[in-house]
Amino acid sequence: xxxxxxxxxxxxxxxxFLVLLxxxxxxxxxxxYIAEYDFNYTANFKRYKTFGxxxxxxxxxxxxxxxxxxxSISNRLGSQGFKFDEARPDLLVNYKVYKEEVKYRGYDxxxxxxxxxxxxxxxxxxDEFLKEEDKEKDENYNRVxxxxxxxxxxxxxxxxxxxxxxxxxxxxxxxxxxxxELKTDLTRAxxxxxxxxxxxxxx
Numbered sequence: 001x002x003x004x005x006x007x008x009x010x011x012x013x014x015x016x017f018l019v020l021l022x023x024x025x026x027x028x029x030x031x032x033y034i035a036e037y038d039f040n041y042t043a044n045f046k047r048y049k050t051f052g053x054x055x056x057x058x059x060x061x062x063x064x065x066x067x068x069x070x071x072s073i074s075n076r077l078g079s080q081g082f083k084f085d086e087a088r089p090d091l092l093v094n095y096k097v098y099k100e101e102v103k104y105r106g107y108d109x110x111x112x113x114x115x116x117x118x119x120x121x122x123x124x125x126x127d128e129f130l131k132e133e134d135k136e137k138d139e140n141y142n143r144v145x146x147x148x149x150x151x152x153x154x155x156x157x158x159x160x161x162x163x164x165x166x167x168x169x170x171x172x173x174x175x176x177x178x179x180x181e182l183k184t185d186l187t188r189a190x191x192x193x194x195x196x197x198x199x200x201x202x203x
Contacts, residue, residue, distance in 0.1 A: 031185055033192040035171040038107045043159060043166035045121045049201045051082050052089035054158070056096075068183055069095055072190035073155065081201040091166075092158040095190075097175065102152050104170060113198060121199060150174050155193050169193040 053070060073093055074084060082091070109115075151174035157167040173189045175182060 033171040033189045035192045037169040037196040040166040045199045048090040050085035050089045051091040054094035068186045076194040092160045094156040096154045098152040153189050169196045
């Protein structure tokens with residue numbers, strides 16, 4: 001026979017376990033996107049104050065995806081002081097969602113925050129755990145081996161006046177376009193990429 005104390009203890013344990021299981025499942029369902037970036041040493045990030053978007057032919061394929069990505073990018077850049085300018089922006093932003101296997105080449109470069117500060121630009125926050133080897137890297141484009149992914153989100157930031165890419169961020173990402181979580185997944189992945197573009201501007 002189970003006494004009342006044992007019964008209530010088992011009941012509380014079962015309830016607690018159920019809550020932890022639900023929380024654990026919720027955390028596991030949140031995809032952890034790992035973003036990387038490359039940048040152009042010739043860019044003058046201090047002078048950029050406005051941004052716009054490149055008209056992409058693929059945009060007409062899925063307007064919902066375009067809206068989610070553009071809104072996420074706009075919100076992130078807006079929080080850093082950038083103003084949207086459709087006519088003559090300083091920066092043009094383009095993006096590409098690769099739905100199939102892709103190989104991507106990256107570069108081994110100095111830490112972006114440290115490099116920006118060295119050039120007198122403002123950054124969103126200081127990296128307190130910056131490694132010495134990241135500080136001392138030369139301004140070279142040291143290629144690293146191709147990373148192969150089943151899918152990828154890439155964001156390109158282009159100097160509108162010069163017409164060259166000054167920064168690009170990317171993350172491995174496979175999106176289920178039939179999932180009710182598509183909006184959440186796209187938003188999280190886009191923010192994860194744009195979190196690496198930590199340039200502040202003073203308008």
